[in-house]
Amino acid sequence: MASWEGVNEFVAVAETGSFTQAALRMTTSVANVSRRVAVLEERLGVKLLLRTTRKVSLTEAGQVYYLQCRALLEGLEQAELAVTQMQQTPKGKVKVTAPVTYGEQKIAPLLHDFLQLYPQLELDLVLSNQKLDLIEQGVDVAVRLGQLDDSSFIARRLSNRHLYVCATPEYLAQYGTPHTLSELNQHYCLIGTYDHWRFKENHQSRSIRVKGRISCSSGVVLLDAVLKSMGLAQLPDYYVSEHLESGRLVEVLPSYRDDREGVWALYPQNRHLSPKVRLLVDYLAQHLPG
Structure with missing residues (x-):
């Protein structure tokens, strides 16, 4: 029958490269570490x-x-974590990353509410449009928008978002309203992180390359430009919903609008049993609109 004897000591030596450091890590003597590793090697009949x-x-x-x-x-x-923390109150630091604008508008307010429920928690919120390395940066939960890259991380759908192509009534009065995707090349298009816009035509997703005078990775900047009648923009709902309702912006090509994109919580597999991560992801899923 397999035995655990000597395994912890062997792993400690392998990771520290030293019997002395392994003994310090395990708060025991060098002699004890050496003896247990020797017994392990003898039992296995091989030099480790x-x-x-x-x-x-x-x-x-x-x-x-x-x-x-x-x-x-x-x-x-x-x-052991699953058993010992099942009934524990979440505490300690939780590190979350999210895209800048979505994080400011949707995620941060919910995180503040979550912290009020659990006073022993601390928050480290990193708002960035760059995809951080979750392991290297020690991130507990990443909020990601749209299509996910294949990875070994656990993903849970929290909500959805729509992408709208829109313009001001003044722009459309001057340059006309496009009714087909081919007409986009006759318009000034305000370009975001990607120079392709997503649509759905005949039940098939399509990606159309657009061109224009302005290109910027900031949705806030593109929103300002479209509100100043400088062109068409394709932006998520949380940028434009208010302006579409007020009439300051008009949706164009609505029949070609693509399906809803996912809003996801992404986290390393070794975090899924942590009470603070589990409760936080559940809270976001329950309270995010859509």
């Missing part, structure tokens, strides 16, 4: 570590064994 006066390194068998043991220990840690 190469010891010299200057360093400790893994043998080929040791590297294979370490990778398997590391995965097992992480599984054990998650199992």
Whole structure:
């Protein structure tokens, strides 16, 4: 029967490269670490570590064994976390990232409400239109918009958003209203992060390349330009809904509007059992409109 004896000590030595550092990590003696690793090697009948006066390194068998043991220990840690934290009040720091404008308008207010429910939580909110490396940056939850890249992260749909092509009545009076996708090349188009706009034609998604005088990654900047009658823009609902309702903007090509895009919570697999992450994602899913 497999045994755990010596596994923790071996992993500690493999990760620190030193029996001394491994002993410090485990708050035990160097002799105890050395003895348990030796017993492990004897039981397996293979050398796991190469010891010299200057360093400790893994043998080929040791590297294979370490990778398997590391995965097992992480599984054990998650199992213990699931049991011990089920009834605990969430506390500590939670790090969240979201796109700038959506984060300012939709996510940040909900996070503030969430913190009022759980006073022992601290928030580190990073608003950025760049996709941060969740592992490298220590991010607990990332809010992402639109289509997701394939990844090993867990994704949960929180809400939806629509993309609207719109212009001012003044612009349309001067340049005319496009009724087909081919007419877009006759108009000034205000270009965002991508120079392609998304549509749906005959139940098929289409991507149309557009051109114009202004290109900017900021939706706020594009909104200002379209409100000043400088062209057409394709923007998410949270930028333009108010202006469409007031009549300052008019939707064009509504019959070609694409399906709703997803608003997602993305988080590393080792976070899904954490109470603070689980509760936060549930809260966002319950309170985001759409």
